[in-house]
Amino acid sequence: MKYLRSSAPETGSAGSEGLSYVYVLPCAYEDLLKLGFSRDPLARVQTLHPRYYEFFGLDRGFLIETDTVAEARALELRLRRALAEHNAPAPLTVRRAAGGHTEWYRGAYDALTADMERLAGQGSIVHRPLSAWLRDGLLAxxxxxxxxxxxxxxxxxxxxxxxxxxxxxxxxxxxxxxxxxxxxxxxxxxxxxxxxxxxxxxxxxx
Incomplete structure (x- = not known):
């Protein structure tokens, strides 16, 4: 029996060229967030939770756009290192098969928002709120x-x-x-x- 999806499941990086994104996904009802990078944030968020639009606070989430996967990976790593003391267990309701279980942080939203605003001031392209970007993705x-x-x-x-x-x-x-x-x-x-x-x-x- 075929399942109904509006996008293909994310299967990992398809290469180092082309747009990539560092994503910040705050949970809707607690001070916990997921940090990561992806070529396809819509597929990624769908993979993390079947009802991602309720589980995450999409109006508070955002993306930082980069030109390559390598740039996104480097930026995400730098942000993660600065948040080491905020590292927290992944929620039990997140799909284990989605991976990325070490990249959850508690009490880190304000710091990441400040980083995002600084990068935007330096010319980086930021997509905020995430809900608008995902809406365009679903529309397409x-x-x-x-x-x-x-x-x-x-x-x-x-x-x-x-x-x-x-x-x-x-x-x-x-x-x-x-x-x-x-x-x-x-x-x-x-x-x-x-x-x-x-x-x-x-x-x-x-």
Whole structure:
């Protein structure tokens, strides 16, 4: 059974050339954050938590853009070294398979914000709030979402109510997690889902 995603899972760096980003992801309900770097922050945040748009405070998160992976890696390492005393265990609800479990910090948001503002003043490109950047990323992937939604429907012989069967609970939750991201970030779904799946989602998400 195909799962519904709006982006491909992150598979690691594809090389050292091209834009990369240092990301700061503060948790929504505690003074804890994830620091890291990625070529594809949208795929990365989706990998960390299925409901990343609730788990992280995206309006407080930000990205620092670099020209290469090497630059992002060097910047992230410098920031990490300055935060050694703030290092904290990763939350238990973060996917273990996502990795990066040593790069969580408590009480470090103000220091990283100051670093970000200093770098912005020196000419670095900063994307803040992160929610706006992720919204644009999801918007750009609506065609991919539609094709995967069609594949999901094909897997249930065109009957989305089949997703409500007990044996489909994992696939159902994946679909809801994916589509709830669009709703949370105020992106319409009417033109990027087959009608049958859109109707099912509207019934299931209330």
């Amino acid at each position: 992937q609506r065609d991919l979402l539609f094709s995967r939604a069609c594949a999901l429907l094909e897997g249930v012989q065109g009957d989305p109510d089949a997703l409500d069967r007990p044996e489909m609970i994992t696939v159902r939750q994946n679909a809801l997690d994916t589509l709830d991201a669009y709703r949370t970030l105020d992106l319409p779904l009417q033109d990027c889902l087959p009608t049958a799946l859109l109707d099912w989602y509207q019934r299931s998400s209330h």
